[in-house]
Amino acid sequence: MLHSTTPAKDDVFVTRLLDKLKVEFEPELVPIRPEPYAKMLNCFHNVEEKVKRDGGRIHYGWAIHKTTILCEAERHAVWEDEEEELVDVTPTEVQAEHTLFVSDNEGFEYTGQDTDNVRINITGNPIVDDFIRVNETLSKIHAYGTRESDMHMYLPDAALELHQYYEALKNALQGFIYMGGTPKKRCLCQGLDRYKNCHGKSIVPRIKADLRKLKTVLGEADRPA
Known part of the structure:
Protein backbone atom coordinates (compact mmCIF):
# COMPACT_ATOMS: atom_id res chain seq x y z
CA MET A 1 0.00 0.00 0.00
CA LEU A 2 1.26 3.47 -0.83
CA HIS A 3 2.30 5.56 2.17
CA SER A 4 0.08 8.64 2.22
CA THR A 5 0.27 12.04 3.87
CA THR A 6 -2.20 14.87 4.44
CA PRO A 7 -1.47 17.60 1.87
CA ALA A 8 -1.84 21.33 2.44
CA LYS A 9 -5.15 22.92 1.46
CA ASP A 10 -3.39 25.14 -1.09
CA ASP A 11 -1.33 22.32 -2.65
CA VAL A 12 -1.48 22.73 -6.42
CA PHE A 13 -2.39 19.07 -6.87
CA VAL A 14 -5.22 19.38 -4.35
CA THR A 15 -6.57 22.24 -6.48
CA ARG A 16 -6.42 20.05 -9.60
CA LEU A 17 -8.10 17.20 -7.75
CA LEU A 18 -10.92 19.46 -6.56
CA ASP A 19 -11.50 20.56 -10.16
CA LYS A 20 -11.89 16.91 -11.11
CA LEU A 21 -14.25 16.23 -8.18
CA LYS A 22 -16.42 19.27 -9.05
CA VAL A 23 -17.36 19.79 -5.39
CA GLU A 24 -19.04 22.91 -4.08
CA PHE A 25 -17.03 23.45 -0.89
CA GLU A 26 -13.39 24.18 -0.07
CA PRO A 27 -11.36 21.57 1.83
CA GLU A 28 -10.92 21.92 5.58
CA LEU A 29 -8.73 20.31 8.20
CA VAL A 30 -10.97 18.15 10.37
CA PRO A 31 -9.50 16.99 13.71
CA ILE A 32 -8.99 13.24 14.12
CA ARG A 33 -10.29 11.95 17.46
CA PRO A 34 -10.80 8.18 17.08
CA GLU A 35 -13.40 6.47 19.22
CA PRO A 36 -12.25 3.33 21.11
CA TYR A 37 -14.70 1.14 19.18
CA ALA A 38 -13.82 2.58 15.76
CA LYS A 39 -12.02 0.44 13.20
CA MET A 40 -9.61 1.54 10.49
CA LEU A 41 -11.02 1.67 6.93
CA ASN A 42 -14.55 1.55 8.34
CA CYS A 43 -15.53 5.21 8.54
CA PHE A 44 -19.22 4.86 7.58
CA HIS A 45 -20.03 2.33 10.29
CA ASN A 46 -17.82 4.14 12.81
CA VAL A 47 -19.79 7.35 12.37
CA GLU A 48 -23.13 5.50 12.42
CA GLU A 49 -22.14 4.00 15.78
CA LYS A 50 -21.05 7.42 17.06
CA VAL A 51 -24.45 8.87 16.11
CA LYS A 52 -26.25 6.04 17.94
CA ARG A 53 -24.24 6.66 21.10
CA ASP A 54 -23.87 10.44 21.14
CA GLY A 55 -26.35 11.94 18.71
CA GLY A 56 -25.29 14.31 15.97
CA ARG A 57 -25.28 13.17 12.36
CA ILE A 58 -23.16 11.58 9.66
CA HIS A 59 -21.49 13.97 7.22
CA TYR A 60 -20.27 12.66 3.85
CA GLY A 61 -17.46 13.97 1.73
CA TRP A 62 -13.96 13.10 0.57
CA ALA A 63 -10.71 12.60 2.47
CA ILE A 64 -7.77 13.84 0.44
CA HIS A 65 -4.43 12.04 0.56
CA LYS A 66 -1.14 12.43 -1.22
CA THR A 67 1.61 9.93 -2.00
CA THR A 68 4.79 10.37 -3.99
CA ILE A 69 2.91 9.49 -7.20
CA LEU A 70 -0.76 10.37 -6.61
CA CYS A 71 -3.10 12.89 -5.11
CA GLU A 72 -6.39 11.15 -4.46
CA ALA A 73 -9.78 11.64 -2.88
CA GLU A 74 -11.48 8.81 -1.00
CA ARG A 75 -15.16 8.74 -0.09
CA HIS A 76 -15.27 9.39 3.66
CA ALA A 77 -17.64 10.11 6.52
CA VAL A 78 -17.06 12.24 9.59
CA TRP A 79 -19.23 13.02 12.59
CA GLU A 80 -21.07 16.34 12.82
CA ASP A 81 -22.10 17.52 16.30
CA GLU A 82 -25.04 19.73 17.23
CA GLU A 83 -22.91 22.87 16.71
CA GLU A 84 -22.10 21.68 13.15
CA GLU A 85 -18.46 21.04 14.06
CA LEU A 86 -16.87 18.11 12.23
CA VAL A 87 -14.76 15.39 13.86
CA ASP A 88 -13.11 12.39 12.20
CA VAL A 89 -13.74 9.46 14.57
CA THR A 90 -11.93 6.86 12.44
CA PRO A 91 -8.35 5.85 13.31
CA THR A 92 -5.73 6.25 10.59
CA GLU A 93 -2.99 3.85 9.54
CA VAL A 94 -0.42 6.64 9.80
CA GLN A 95 -0.56 8.85 12.88
CA ALA A 96 -2.05 12.23 11.98
CA GLU A 97 -3.88 15.02 13.77
CA HIS A 98 -6.16 16.12 10.95
CA THR A 99 -7.91 14.82 7.83
CA LEU A 100 -8.06 17.10 4.80
CA PHE A 101 -11.77 16.80 4.14
CA VAL A 102 -14.04 18.32 1.53
CA SER A 103 -17.79 18.20 2.11
CA ASP A 104 -19.94 16.52 -0.53
CA ASN A 105 -22.98 15.71 1.56
CA GLU A 106 -25.82 16.13 -0.93
CA GLY A 107 -27.13 13.26 -3.02
CA PHE A 108 -24.96 10.56 -1.42
CA GLU A 109 -25.86 7.98 1.18
CA TYR A 110 -23.76 4.98 2.08
CA THR A 111 -25.72 1.74 1.65
CA GLY A 112 -22.80 -0.69 1.31
CA GLN A 113 -21.73 0.35 -2.18
CA ASP A 114 -18.12 0.80 -3.25
CA THR A 115 -17.16 4.22 -4.53
CA ASP A 116 -13.84 4.41 -6.31
CA ASN A 117 -11.21 6.92 -5.30
CA VAL A 118 -10.61 9.86 -7.62
CA ARG A 119 -6.93 10.09 -8.52
CA ILE A 120 -4.53 12.34 -10.38
CA ASN A 121 -0.98 11.62 -11.45
CA ILE A 122 1.43 14.04 -9.76
Missing part, protein backbone atom coordinates in the same frame (compact mmCIF):
# COMPACT_ATOMS: atom_id res chain seq x y z
CA THR A 123 4.49 12.79 -11.64
CA GLY A 124 5.60 13.08 -15.24
CA ASN A 125 5.64 9.28 -15.52
CA PRO A 126 2.87 7.90 -17.79
CA ILE A 127 3.13 4.51 -16.09
CA VAL A 128 1.32 6.12 -13.15
CA ASP A 129 -1.61 6.70 -15.53
CA ASP A 130 -1.67 2.95 -16.21
CA PHE A 131 -1.60 2.34 -12.44
CA ILE A 132 -4.64 4.62 -12.09
CA ARG A 133 -6.44 2.80 -14.94
CA VAL A 134 -5.88 -0.55 -13.26
CA ASN A 135 -7.26 0.78 -9.96
CA GLU A 136 -10.33 2.08 -11.79
CA THR A 137 -10.76 -1.32 -13.45
CA LEU A 138 -10.70 -3.05 -10.07
CA SER A 139 -13.46 -0.73 -8.88
CA LYS A 140 -15.58 -1.62 -11.94
CA ILE A 141 -15.06 -5.30 -11.16
CA HIS A 142 -16.10 -4.71 -7.52
CA ALA A 143 -19.44 -3.40 -8.79
CA TYR A 144 -20.35 -7.01 -9.60
CA GLY A 145 -19.75 -8.06 -5.99
CA THR A 146 -22.04 -8.58 -3.03
CA ARG A 147 -20.78 -7.35 0.32
CA GLU A 148 -20.80 -10.13 2.93
CA SER A 149 -19.43 -7.98 5.75
CA ASP A 150 -17.71 -4.65 6.27
CA MET A 151 -14.39 -6.01 5.07
CA HIS A 152 -15.36 -8.89 2.75
CA MET A 153 -17.06 -9.08 -0.61
CA TYR A 154 -18.30 -12.03 -2.65
CA LEU A 155 -17.46 -11.90 -6.37
CA PRO A 156 -18.84 -14.24 -9.06
CA ASP A 157 -16.18 -16.52 -10.55
CA ALA A 158 -15.82 -14.50 -13.77
CA ALA A 159 -15.29 -11.29 -11.79
CA LEU A 160 -13.04 -12.98 -9.22
CA GLU A 161 -10.68 -14.26 -11.91
CA LEU A 162 -10.30 -10.78 -13.37
CA HIS A 163 -9.96 -9.25 -9.93
CA GLN A 164 -7.04 -11.53 -9.12
CA TYR A 165 -5.32 -10.65 -12.39
CA TYR A 166 -5.71 -6.88 -12.00
CA GLU A 167 -4.83 -6.91 -8.30
CA ALA A 168 -1.56 -8.64 -9.19
CA LEU A 169 -0.97 -6.18 -12.04
CA LYS A 170 -1.64 -3.24 -9.72
CA ASN A 171 0.96 -4.51 -7.25
CA ALA A 172 3.46 -5.17 -10.05
CA LEU A 173 2.97 -1.67 -11.48
CA GLN A 174 3.39 -0.09 -8.06
CA GLY A 175 6.64 -1.94 -7.45
CA PHE A 176 7.89 -1.14 -10.95
CA ILE A 177 7.18 2.57 -10.50
CA TYR A 178 8.97 2.70 -7.15
CA MET A 179 11.95 0.86 -8.61
CA GLY A 180 12.33 3.69 -11.14
CA GLY A 181 10.35 2.14 -13.96
CA THR A 182 9.77 4.32 -17.02
CA PRO A 183 8.32 3.60 -20.48
CA LYS A 184 11.85 3.14 -21.83
CA LYS A 185 12.91 0.62 -19.18
CA ARG A 186 12.69 -3.14 -19.62
CA CYS A 187 9.09 -4.16 -18.98
CA LEU A 188 7.88 -5.21 -15.54
CA CYS A 189 7.16 -8.71 -16.90
CA GLN A 190 10.91 -9.11 -17.53
CA GLY A 191 10.37 -9.74 -21.23
CA LEU A 192 12.86 -8.48 -23.78
CA ASP A 193 10.87 -5.38 -24.77
CA ARG A 194 10.71 -1.98 -23.15
CA TYR A 195 7.60 -1.22 -21.13
CA LYS A 196 6.20 1.10 -23.81
CA ASN A 197 6.35 -1.70 -26.38
CA CYS A 198 5.01 -4.40 -24.05
CA HIS A 199 2.58 -3.82 -21.16
CA GLY A 200 2.46 -0.13 -21.99
CA LYS A 201 0.88 -1.07 -25.31
CA SER A 202 -1.42 -3.85 -24.10
CA ILE A 203 -2.96 -2.61 -20.81
CA VAL A 204 -5.64 -0.30 -22.24
CA PRO A 205 -6.88 -2.70 -24.98
CA ARG A 206 -6.94 -5.61 -22.51
CA ILE A 207 -8.93 -3.60 -19.95
CA LYS A 208 -11.54 -2.72 -22.59
CA ALA A 209 -11.75 -6.32 -23.80
CA ASP A 210 -11.96 -7.78 -20.27
CA LEU A 211 -14.72 -5.38 -19.17
CA ARG A 212 -16.70 -6.12 -22.35
CA LYS A 213 -16.37 -9.85 -21.68
CA LEU A 214 -17.43 -9.40 -18.06
CA LYS A 215 -20.51 -7.46 -19.16
CA THR A 216 -21.36 -10.21 -21.67
CA VAL A 217 -21.10 -12.93 -19.02
CA LEU A 218 -22.65 -11.11 -16.05
CA GLY A 219 -24.65 -8.30 -17.63
CA GLU A 220 -24.64 -4.73 -16.39
CA ALA A 221 -23.41 -4.21 -12.85
CA ASP A 222 -26.29 -3.62 -10.45
CA ARG A 223 -24.76 -0.42 -9.17
CA PRO A 224 -21.94 1.91 -10.12
CA ALA A 225 -18.53 1.30 -8.60
Whole structure:
Protein backbone atom coordinates (compact mmCIF):
# COMPACT_ATOMS: atom_id res chain seq x y z
CA MET A 1 0.00 0.00 0.00
CA LEU A 2 1.26 3.47 -0.83
CA HIS A 3 2.30 5.56 2.17
CA SER A 4 0.08 8.64 2.22
CA THR A 5 0.27 12.04 3.87
CA THR A 6 -2.20 14.87 4.44
CA PRO A 7 -1.47 17.60 1.87
CA ALA A 8 -1.84 21.33 2.44
CA LYS A 9 -5.15 22.92 1.46
CA ASP A 10 -3.39 25.14 -1.09
CA ASP A 11 -1.33 22.32 -2.65
CA VAL A 12 -1.48 22.73 -6.42
CA PHE A 13 -2.39 19.07 -6.87
CA VAL A 14 -5.22 19.38 -4.35
CA THR A 15 -6.57 22.24 -6.48
CA ARG A 16 -6.42 20.05 -9.60
CA LEU A 17 -8.10 17.20 -7.75
CA LEU A 18 -10.92 19.46 -6.56
CA ASP A 19 -11.50 20.56 -10.16
CA LYS A 20 -11.89 16.91 -11.11
CA LEU A 21 -14.25 16.23 -8.18
CA LYS A 22 -16.42 19.27 -9.05
CA VAL A 23 -17.36 19.79 -5.39
CA GLU A 24 -19.04 22.91 -4.08
CA PHE A 25 -17.03 23.45 -0.89
CA GLU A 26 -13.39 24.18 -0.07
CA PRO A 27 -11.36 21.57 1.83
CA GLU A 28 -10.92 21.92 5.58
CA LEU A 29 -8.73 20.31 8.20
CA VAL A 30 -10.97 18.15 10.37
CA PRO A 31 -9.50 16.99 13.71
CA ILE A 32 -8.99 13.24 14.12
CA ARG A 33 -10.29 11.95 17.46
CA PRO A 34 -10.80 8.18 17.08
CA GLU A 35 -13.40 6.47 19.22
CA PRO A 36 -12.25 3.33 21.11
CA TYR A 37 -14.70 1.14 19.18
CA ALA A 38 -13.82 2.58 15.76
CA LYS A 39 -12.02 0.44 13.20
CA MET A 40 -9.61 1.54 10.49
CA LEU A 41 -11.02 1.67 6.93
CA ASN A 42 -14.55 1.55 8.34
CA CYS A 43 -15.53 5.21 8.54
CA PHE A 44 -19.22 4.86 7.58
CA HIS A 45 -20.03 2.33 10.29
CA ASN A 46 -17.82 4.14 12.81
CA VAL A 47 -19.79 7.35 12.37
CA GLU A 48 -23.13 5.50 12.42
CA GLU A 49 -22.14 4.00 15.78
CA LYS A 50 -21.05 7.42 17.06
CA VAL A 51 -24.45 8.87 16.11
CA LYS A 52 -26.25 6.04 17.94
CA ARG A 53 -24.24 6.66 21.10
CA ASP A 54 -23.87 10.44 21.14
CA GLY A 55 -26.35 11.94 18.71
CA GLY A 56 -25.29 14.31 15.97
CA ARG A 57 -25.28 13.17 12.36
CA ILE A 58 -23.16 11.58 9.66
CA HIS A 59 -21.49 13.97 7.22
CA TYR A 60 -20.27 12.66 3.85
CA GLY A 61 -17.46 13.97 1.73
CA TRP A 62 -13.96 13.10 0.57
CA ALA A 63 -10.71 12.60 2.47
CA ILE A 64 -7.77 13.84 0.44
CA HIS A 65 -4.43 12.04 0.56
CA LYS A 66 -1.14 12.43 -1.22
CA THR A 67 1.61 9.93 -2.00
CA THR A 68 4.79 10.37 -3.99
CA ILE A 69 2.91 9.49 -7.20
CA LEU A 70 -0.76 10.37 -6.61
CA CYS A 71 -3.10 12.89 -5.11
CA GLU A 72 -6.39 11.15 -4.46
CA ALA A 73 -9.78 11.64 -2.88
CA GLU A 74 -11.48 8.81 -1.00
CA ARG A 75 -15.16 8.74 -0.09
CA HIS A 76 -15.27 9.39 3.66
CA ALA A 77 -17.64 10.11 6.52
CA VAL A 78 -17.06 12.24 9.59
CA TRP A 79 -19.23 13.02 12.59
CA GLU A 80 -21.07 16.34 12.82
CA ASP A 81 -22.10 17.52 16.30
CA GLU A 82 -25.04 19.73 17.23
CA GLU A 83 -22.91 22.87 16.71
CA GLU A 84 -22.10 21.68 13.15
CA GLU A 85 -18.46 21.04 14.06
CA LEU A 86 -16.87 18.11 12.23
CA VAL A 87 -14.76 15.39 13.86
CA ASP A 88 -13.11 12.39 12.20
CA VAL A 89 -13.74 9.46 14.57
CA THR A 90 -11.93 6.86 12.44
CA PRO A 91 -8.35 5.85 13.31
CA THR A 92 -5.73 6.25 10.59
CA GLU A 93 -2.99 3.85 9.54
CA VAL A 94 -0.42 6.64 9.80
CA GLN A 95 -0.56 8.85 12.88
CA ALA A 96 -2.05 12.23 11.98
CA GLU A 97 -3.88 15.02 13.77
CA HIS A 98 -6.16 16.12 10.95
CA THR A 99 -7.91 14.82 7.83
CA LEU A 100 -8.06 17.10 4.80
CA PHE A 101 -11.77 16.80 4.14
CA VAL A 102 -14.04 18.32 1.53
CA SER A 103 -17.79 18.20 2.11
CA ASP A 104 -19.94 16.52 -0.53
CA ASN A 105 -22.98 15.71 1.56
CA GLU A 106 -25.82 16.13 -0.93
CA GLY A 107 -27.13 13.26 -3.02
CA PHE A 108 -24.96 10.56 -1.42
CA GLU A 109 -25.86 7.98 1.18
CA TYR A 110 -23.76 4.98 2.08
CA THR A 111 -25.72 1.74 1.65
CA GLY A 112 -22.80 -0.69 1.31
CA GLN A 113 -21.73 0.35 -2.18
CA ASP A 114 -18.12 0.80 -3.25
CA THR A 115 -17.16 4.22 -4.53
CA ASP A 116 -13.84 4.41 -6.31
CA ASN A 117 -11.21 6.92 -5.30
CA VAL A 118 -10.61 9.86 -7.62
CA ARG A 119 -6.93 10.09 -8.52
CA ILE A 120 -4.53 12.34 -10.38
CA ASN A 121 -0.98 11.62 -11.45
CA ILE A 122 1.43 14.04 -9.76
CA THR A 123 4.49 12.79 -11.64
CA GLY A 124 5.60 13.08 -15.24
CA ASN A 125 5.64 9.28 -15.52
CA PRO A 126 2.87 7.90 -17.79
CA ILE A 127 3.13 4.51 -16.09
CA VAL A 128 1.32 6.12 -13.15
CA ASP A 129 -1.61 6.70 -15.53
CA ASP A 130 -1.67 2.95 -16.21
CA PHE A 131 -1.60 2.34 -12.44
CA ILE A 132 -4.64 4.62 -12.09
CA ARG A 133 -6.44 2.80 -14.94
CA VAL A 134 -5.88 -0.55 -13.26
CA ASN A 135 -7.26 0.78 -9.96
CA GLU A 136 -10.33 2.08 -11.79
CA THR A 137 -10.76 -1.32 -13.45
CA LEU A 138 -10.70 -3.05 -10.07
CA SER A 139 -13.46 -0.73 -8.88
CA LYS A 140 -15.58 -1.62 -11.94
CA ILE A 141 -15.06 -5.30 -11.16
CA HIS A 142 -16.10 -4.71 -7.52
CA ALA A 143 -19.44 -3.40 -8.79
CA TYR A 144 -20.35 -7.01 -9.60
CA GLY A 145 -19.75 -8.06 -5.99
CA THR A 146 -22.04 -8.58 -3.03
CA ARG A 147 -20.78 -7.35 0.32
CA GLU A 148 -20.80 -10.13 2.93
CA SER A 149 -19.43 -7.98 5.75
CA ASP A 150 -17.71 -4.65 6.27
CA MET A 151 -14.39 -6.01 5.07
CA HIS A 152 -15.36 -8.89 2.75
CA MET A 153 -17.06 -9.08 -0.61
CA TYR A 154 -18.30 -12.03 -2.65
CA LEU A 155 -17.46 -11.90 -6.37
CA PRO A 156 -18.84 -14.24 -9.06
CA ASP A 157 -16.18 -16.52 -10.55
CA ALA A 158 -15.82 -14.50 -13.77
CA ALA A 159 -15.29 -11.29 -11.79
CA LEU A 160 -13.04 -12.98 -9.22
CA GLU A 161 -10.68 -14.26 -11.91
CA LEU A 162 -10.30 -10.78 -13.37
CA HIS A 163 -9.96 -9.25 -9.93
CA GLN A 164 -7.04 -11.53 -9.12
CA TYR A 165 -5.32 -10.65 -12.39
CA TYR A 166 -5.71 -6.88 -12.00
CA GLU A 167 -4.83 -6.91 -8.30
CA ALA A 168 -1.56 -8.64 -9.19
CA LEU A 169 -0.97 -6.18 -12.04
CA LYS A 170 -1.64 -3.24 -9.72
CA ASN A 171 0.96 -4.51 -7.25
CA ALA A 172 3.46 -5.17 -10.05
CA LEU A 173 2.97 -1.67 -11.48
CA GLN A 174 3.39 -0.09 -8.06
CA GLY A 175 6.64 -1.94 -7.45
CA PHE A 176 7.89 -1.14 -10.95
CA ILE A 177 7.18 2.57 -10.50
CA TYR A 178 8.97 2.70 -7.15
CA MET A 179 11.95 0.86 -8.61
CA GLY A 180 12.33 3.69 -11.14
CA GLY A 181 10.35 2.14 -13.96
CA THR A 182 9.77 4.32 -17.02
CA PRO A 183 8.32 3.60 -20.48
CA LYS A 184 11.85 3.14 -21.83
CA LYS A 185 12.91 0.62 -19.18
CA ARG A 186 12.69 -3.14 -19.62
CA CYS A 187 9.09 -4.16 -18.98
CA LEU A 188 7.88 -5.21 -15.54
CA CYS A 189 7.16 -8.71 -16.90
CA GLN A 190 10.91 -9.11 -17.53
CA GLY A 191 10.37 -9.74 -21.23
CA LEU A 192 12.86 -8.48 -23.78
CA ASP A 193 10.87 -5.38 -24.77
CA ARG A 194 10.71 -1.98 -23.15
CA TYR A 195 7.60 -1.22 -21.13
CA LYS A 196 6.20 1.10 -23.81
CA ASN A 197 6.35 -1.70 -26.38
CA CYS A 198 5.01 -4.40 -24.05
CA HIS A 199 2.58 -3.82 -21.16
CA GLY A 200 2.46 -0.13 -21.99
CA LYS A 201 0.88 -1.07 -25.31
CA SER A 202 -1.42 -3.85 -24.10
CA ILE A 203 -2.96 -2.61 -20.81
CA VAL A 204 -5.64 -0.30 -22.24
CA PRO A 205 -6.88 -2.70 -24.98
CA ARG A 206 -6.94 -5.61 -22.51
CA ILE A 207 -8.93 -3.60 -19.95
CA LYS A 208 -11.54 -2.72 -22.59
CA ALA A 209 -11.75 -6.32 -23.80
CA ASP A 210 -11.96 -7.78 -20.27
CA LEU A 211 -14.72 -5.38 -19.17
CA ARG A 212 -16.70 -6.12 -22.35
CA LYS A 213 -16.37 -9.85 -21.68
CA LEU A 214 -17.43 -9.40 -18.06
CA LYS A 215 -20.51 -7.46 -19.16
CA THR A 216 -21.36 -10.21 -21.67
CA VAL A 217 -21.10 -12.93 -19.02
CA LEU A 218 -22.65 -11.11 -16.05
CA GLY A 219 -24.65 -8.30 -17.63
CA GLU A 220 -24.64 -4.73 -16.39
CA ALA A 221 -23.41 -4.21 -12.85
CA ASP A 222 -26.29 -3.62 -10.45
CA ARG A 223 -24.76 -0.42 -9.17
CA PRO A 224 -21.94 1.91 -10.12
CA ALA A 225 -18.53 1.30 -8.60
